[in-house]
Amino acid sequence: TFVPASRVSRIKVSPSTAAAARARELKAAGRDIVDMTVGEPDFDTPDNVKAAAHAAIDRGETKYTPVNGTPALRKAIIGDFERRLGLSYADNEICVGGGAKQILFLALMASVEYDAEVIIPAPYWVSYPDMVIANDGKPVIVQCPQEQGFKLTPEALEAAITPKTLWLVLNAPSNPTGAAYSRAELEALGQVLLRHPQVFVLSDDIYDQVWFRDEPMTTLVAAVPELKGRVLLTNGVSKSYAMTGWRIGYGAGPAPLVAAINKLQSQMSSCPSSVSQAAAAHALSSDQSFVAESVKVYKERRDYACARLNAVPGLSCLVPDGAFYLFPNCAGVMGRKTPEGKTIETDLDFILYLLDGVGVAALQGSAYGLSPYFRLSIATSMEAITEACDRIERAVAALK
Ligand code: PLP
Numbered sequence: 567t568f569v570p571a572s573r574v575s576r577i578k579v580s581p582s583t584a585a586a587a588r589a590r591e592l593k594a595a596g597r598d599i600v601d602m603t604v605g606e607p608d609f610d611t612p613d614n615v616k617a618a619a620h621a622a623i624d625r626g627e628t629k630y631t632p633v634n635g636t637p638a639l640r641k642a643i644i645g646d647f648e649r650r651l652g653l654s655y656a657d658n659e660i661c662v663g664g665g666a667k668q669i670l671f672l673a674l675m676a677s678v679e680y681d682a683e684v685i686i687p688a689p690y691w692v693s694y695p696d697m698v699i700a701n702d703g704k705p706v707i708v709q710c711p712q713e714q715g716f717k718l719t720p721e722a723l724e725a726a727i728t729p730k731t732l733w734l735v736l737n738a739p740s741n742p743t744g745a746a747y748s749r750a751e752l753e754a755l756g757q758v759l760l761r762h763p764q765v766f767v768l769s770d771d772i773y774d775q776v777w778f779r780d781e782p783m784t785t786l787v788a789a790v791p792e793l794k795g796r797v798l799l800t801n802g803v804s805k806s807y808a809m810t811g812w813r814i815g816y817g818a819g820p821a822p823l824v825a826a827i828n829k830l831q832s833q834m835s836s837c838p839s840s841v842s843q844a845a846a847a848h849a850l851s852s853d854q855s856f857v858a859e860s861v862k863v864y865k866e867r868r869d870y871a872c873a874r875l876n877a878v879p880g881l882s883c884l885v886p887d888g889a890f891y892l893f894p895n896c897a898g899v900m901g902r903k904t905p906e907g908k909t910i911e912t913d914l915d916f917i918l919y920l921l922d923g924v925g926v927a928a929l930q931g932s933a934y935g936l937s938p939y940f941r942l943s944i945a946t947s948m949e950a951i952t953e954a955c956d957r958i959e960r961a962v963a964a965l966k
Pocket residue numbers: 605664665666667668691737740741770772801802803804810813814815
């Protein structure tokens with residue numbers, strides 16, 4: 567019989583993938599489920615991007631590309647960082663992979679060994695700790711409570727750094743909270759990092775264009791340029807351009823790290839899909855109106871859903887700065903009893919009650935490293951969001 571390697575048995579399947587599968591199964595079995603677990607835009611990929619992919623196929627761009635991506639895509643990525651963030655990267659500072667997820671994994675694989683420590687602020691995207699563990703590193707989880715806006719403070723960062731610290735992971739706007747750092751907050755974190763030259767930063771900016779605030783979104787490298795040689799900025803087209811299935815993500819960072827990532831990629835996948843690269847290059851360098859239009863829709867949904875949830879006694883929800891998730895606090899329902907007489911003791915109990923009781927699929931905060939909370943995706947229709955809010959309101963009202 568097959569016995570998986572320990573790196574496999576040490577990690578778990580992504581809970582969000584598992585929850586989405588459970589919602590799909592229940593739906594297929596005929597249950598009326600409002601699925602609020604989805605981590606991808608509900609919009610279709612823009613038509614001009616699809617057309618660019620067709621054109622690439624017709625031109626015969628159907629072969630291996632360079633390991634670090636096509637020149638056209640690298641140029642589009644460099645142009646995008648320059649245009650939106652005022653950052654200039656050289657060609658040998660760019661890597662391209664099958665999703666930002668692959669770039670993050672390769673960055674860890676290229677650098678982590680023998681219990682190197684990776685600081686992960688919680689709540690965190692579910693994949694970070696397992697990616698670190700799979701690469702023999704040690705996740706160091708730092709709690710960032712709601713009173714801090716779910717954000718890492720300079721004091722907490724300083725306290726978490728040890729001589730073994732190799733990486734700090736920063737993700738803003740965050741999955742699951744939507745929280746993002748102001749320039750002043752990034753500068754304060756930067757001051758700590760400048761005192762610890764062994765620490766590199768994975769800046770996961772995948773949601774940076776799903777941005778709701780008036781002031782422009784900023785990122786660590788832009789706020790603290792002295793750190794540029796120690797930051798791997800990761801991003802991709804999945805969330806901003808509704809291109810999750812095309813699997814294109816990229817990284818920008820110090821040339822030696824990028825070279826190590828590319829070396830691994832050369833032995834792992836050679837390159838991401840040529841057709842997807844052509845589509846991504848077009849998405850990044852053509853008309854950007856899709857981004858603005860979709861953000862307007864997400865913002866309306868966010869405002870509606872936050873207002874509805876904050877009106878439910880027992881729930882409270884911080885208003886996200888970006889991304890398409892809500893992370894409401896459900897402390898006020900802990901200890902209460904369901905109509906069946908079961909006591910809600912954890913956020914997992916609560917989301918299972920929502921699923922069984924009123925058919926709303928959500929994710930428990932514990933999967934993201936902070937309880938008692940739950941995550942709702944608003945990358946779904948206003949109709950579904952309204953229905954989910956009605957049902958959650960009803961479910962909470964039925965608790966004794
Ligand atoms: N980073 C975060 C915080 C995410 O939520 C996701 C997707 O869910 C990713 C990275 C991965 O995106 P990609 O589709 O580019 O692999």
